[in-house]
């Protein structure tokens with residue numbers, strides 16, 4: 152008897168150009184520069200050509216703009232789930248009050264619904280920061296799942312690497328102090344688990360962004376791309392090994408993609424600081440496509456909302 156195929160999920164964080172500039176402390180973010188018109192067709196083609204229905208986490212402040220609303224409508228029309236990725240994309244939600252978190256969630260829900268998407272049932276925090284108050288708010292607002300945790304111990308290294316060239320004030324550095332998590336995040340569960348809020352509401356399933364089992368090192372597309380710059384063979388061998396490790400422990404991985412995995416510097420002026428922006432977009436799309444094909448040959452690949460449904464409606 153052969154074992155049933157496991158379910159894996161793929162999600163896409165629709166971080167806009169201004170989100171990166173904002174995190175990096177570049178005041179030009181306030182003009183809200185956007186590359187959504189370039190990334191949406193590429194993303195829809197990437198998934199559509201493979202028959203994959205993913206989940207796209209959208210930022211509320213984008214959904215209220217013309218290009219963002221067009222993006223939400225196109226994503227929903229192509230059959231992908233639209234999730235909540237906060238309103239202002241601030242990776243320091245641990246500094247927010249309960250009321251501020253509620254406002255952030257509610258404003259994004261309104262923006263997504265006004266753009267033609269169903270009310271979101273899933274959330275991902277910017278920068279992998281998930282304070283307990285946010286879990287309470289998600290449960291209370293009827294969210295079925297959260298996908299914000301990244302169980303890795305290398306968060307502090309990622310943070311130092313990401314901000315190595317940034318001109319941040321000490322205050323700005325302090326607010327970004329929990330981006331990518333701390334050493335303790337390496338102890339978080341790698342498998343989906345249930346949260347309960349303190350103020351009522353149903354259980355919220357956590358779908359962690361999968362890291363390499365046991366090693367707890369990231370395996371999502373941006374890391375594979377970074378490795379690919381050093382050695383294409385090594386990058387593919389690493390991803391194959393990670394997938395094999397997931398299969399060995401019967402874990403259906405949740406793989407995360409970003410616009411920077413598809414676009415190069417020509418579509419993102421001002422983002423030259425970001426690793427891999429010099430890699431031509433055709434090369435990026437070929438590698439990410441290979442990753443998806445590799446997954447789809449071994450798992451049923453769905454979005455995070457469907458992943459939640461399959462794990463909870465047993």
Ligand SMILES: [Zn+2]
Nearest residue numbers: 164166277278
């Ligand atoms: Zn984001």
